[in-house]
Amino acid sequence: MxxxxxxxxxxxxxxxxxxxxxxxxxxxxxxxxxxxxxxxxxxxxxxxxxxxxxxxxxxxxxxxxxxxxxxxxxxxxxxxxxxxxxxxxxxxxxxxxxxxxxxxxxxxxxxxxxxxxxxxxxxxxxxxxxxxxxxxxxxxxxxxxxxxxxxxxxxxxxxxxxxxxxxxxxxxxxxxxxxxxxxxxxxxxxxxxxxxxxxxxxxxxxxxxxxxxxxxxxxxxxxxxxKKRPLHVFGSIGLLMGCSGVFICFYLLSLWFRGIKIGDRPLLMLGILLLIMSIQFISIGLIGELITNSRNNDDYIIKYDSYEPEKNH
Structure with a gap:
């Protein structure tokens, strides 16, 4: 060496x-x-x-x-x-x-x-x-x-x-x-x-x-x-979209109960789209978590170990 x-x-x-x-x-x-x-x-x-x-x-x-x-x-x-x-x-x-x-x-x-x-x-x-x-x-x-x-x-x-x-x-x-x-x-x-x-x-x-x-x-x-928590980023986006989609759908549902037509409203398509995208983003995050946790890729660095003092910095 x-x-x-x-x-x-x-x-x-x-x-x-x-x-x-x-x-x-x-x-x-x-x-x-x-x-x-x-x-x-x-x-x-x-x-x-x-x-x-x-x-x-x-x-x-x-x-x-x-x-x-x-x-x-x-x-x-x-x-x-x-x-x-x-x-x-x-x-x-x-x-x-x-x-x-x-x-x-x-x-x-x-x-x-x-x-x-x-x-x-x-x-x-x-x-x-x-x-x-x-x-x-x-x-x-x-x-x-x-x-x-x-x-x-x-x-x-x-x-x-x-x-x-x-x-x-x-x-x-x-x-x-x-x-x-x-x-x-x-x-x-x-x-x-x-x-x-x-x-x-x-x-x-x-x-x-x-x-x-x-x-x-x-x-x-x-x-x-x-890197170690992909669900946090994709899941956060997915939850935001999902909450927005649920809010829109409940709003349109309240209109429907009052006898107002909602089938031809662009807002209905937006609410459904947000719910679908929410599921997709959360799924991506879960797949990322599975991939991350299936690998032995720990990122920690040992600064001191009393068992091997000659290797310490």
Missing amino acids: SKQLYLSVIIPIYNEEETILDLRNKLNDVLSPMGERYEIIFVDDGSTDKSFERLNKIKDDNVRIIQFQRNFGKSAALSCGFAAAKGEYLITMDGDLQDDPKEIPRFLDELTKYDMVSGWKFERHDPISKTIPSKFFNKLSRVLTDVHIHDFNCGFKGYRNCVVKNIKVYGELHRYIPALAYWRGYSVSEIKVEHHPRAHGTSKYGIERLLKGFLDLISVTFLVVY
């Missing part, structure tokens, strides 16, 4: 040929005092420029290069880096030089008190087309996830090793790693970080990220909050 290092720095790369060598030099200035106790993991996410060639020019035993067959996305790159990391602490950052490696010691200091630390680009040097939508989604994310940080989208983050080994990142859920960690019982903090204007290339994110971000927020909220 390989010896655990002190620090792993994970950097997803996608078409950043102009910045790679400069970034490596800046990282070297910050990390070289650690000697052999750190590693830098570059994950080339299917770049179509000369990024992989530039990475291969780095001759350093502390640097590990992983190349994807094609572009699989940032979540996949981070997940791969998490699996490969050997450090007690992990730092993730973007490869475009907008994140400053000089902030890494501050992350490490904060990680002595918290399980995860998220960066906050307090003075953000991005176009208004990115900053305004980002503020909206960050506020919405705080409300829905109950994680009170200001910048979910910031890629500059720090983790204890145990955090990344106990969360799953897939699809586009890298934005909501703080929420995933918080819901798994880990403490989450935030620090302000310096954010530099992009010196080379262009942003790899377009307007479609707004829709994806909103859908991912719904997905992560549903999967984490209701």
Whole structure:
């Protein structure tokens, strides 16, 4: 079994040929005092420029290069880096030089008190087309996830090793790693970080990220909050529809007793439809409960066990 290092720095790369060598030099200035106790993991996410060639020019035993067959996305790159990391602490950052490696010691200091630390680009040097939508989604994310940080989208983050080994990142859920960690019982903090204007290339994110971000927020909220209790969400909707349908039907029944025709009223069709949909939603919830409880998928994490003290964190 390989010896655990002190620090792993994970950097997803996608078409950043102009910045790679400069970034490596800046990282070297910050990390070289650690000697052999750190590693830098570059994950080339299917770049179509000369990024992989530039990475291969780095001759350093502390640097590990992983190349994807094609572009699989940032979540996949981070997940791969998490699996490969050997450090007690992990730092993730973007490869475009907008994140400053000089902030890494501050992350490490904060990680002595918290399980995860998220960066906050307090003075953000991005176009208004990115900053305004980002503020909206960050506020919405705080409300829905109950994680009170200001910048979910910031890629500059720090983790204890145990955090990344106990969360799953897939699809586009890298934005909501703080929420995933918080819901798994880990403490989450935030620090302000310096954010530099992009010196080379262009942003790899377009307007479609707004829709994806909103859908991912719904997905992560549903999967984490209701994964173990699907009947609560589907049953609640079903009961609301059922109560509305019963109210409508009793109202129409009272009219019928008074001799008023109800057979041609659209309200009758609505009441019947709500009752049918109520049964369907409750049935979906019950099926979800059966599937959930038939699997051995406990989500708890043991922090301390007196029987095996050497495994405790």
